[in-house]
Amino acid sequence: MKPEAISAAALASLLEQVARRIHSQGYASDLFPAQWAAIRYLASAPPQLRTAIDLARFQGLASGAVARTVRTLITKGLLIKLGTIGRGRAEQLELTALGRRILADDPLKSVALALEVLPATDREALANGLEIAIRATMPGLAEPDLSEDEEAAGSRSGAEASIGVP
Template identity: 55%
Template sequence: MSIEKGLSPAALAERLELVSRMLHSRGFAHDLFPSQWMALRYFAGARTDLCTASELARFQGLANGSVSRTVRTLVHKGLLAKAAAQPRGRAEILEVTPAGRSLLAVDPQRDLEALLAGLSDSDRETLGRSLDLMLRRLPTPAAGRG
């Protein structure tokens, strides 16, 4: 695919969708689904007080029910566990297990990170601003057209 100047919004949207589909399909690796990879990454990088299923749901903009199922699956697979120290009267704090950390070492997202690391600082900043803008302005499915 060649790089073109002045791409139309439709051409940009098409390319973004193609990249999105490629990334999504790569997320079916090591007996995990893309949503499970995202949850595992979240718990590996979040502050301890934010390592709850509810905070993950808030971060992803999803309902608690589906996120709770994802978390239960990761616990069942031995990739997440209840943290030893738990605050009183609060949601259960979770942590990534050693098995989860080992799996993150072969995270399929690492290829994308390597590709992005090869971009210039300016290109990464532009991409970051553009993606942030899309995340803020694109309607979620629940708020979409009816």
């Protein structure tokens, strides 16, 4: 298929379809998207960054909303608090055995497996496009600067970190 044959609107629609299917599969486990994002983050973050405030920073969300998500996951038996970290009030969070079992059925796994068949150059192009889409959905940011993307093309570490790739 020729690159110009795919419109940006068609790509956005495909992205929406994938997101809806992932969310639908996630709801089958009685978890909302924010709760999935939280357990994915806590499973892959270094122990010293497994706090509600670090989760909020990672997600770019207000700490109050993330605190509610954490409380809900604790109530569901998916997370526990291990105690405070350092001299601050931040409490280290850890997935329970149930949380790890739920995460084993993560709906994102099927997407990752499907994307493994793409050649590296196609995955790179997809990652660049998704990074642009992520920035476009962040409040207060201007239109995407494509020159930045060309500079970032040499490194996937930013993209991998932003999606929770360990």
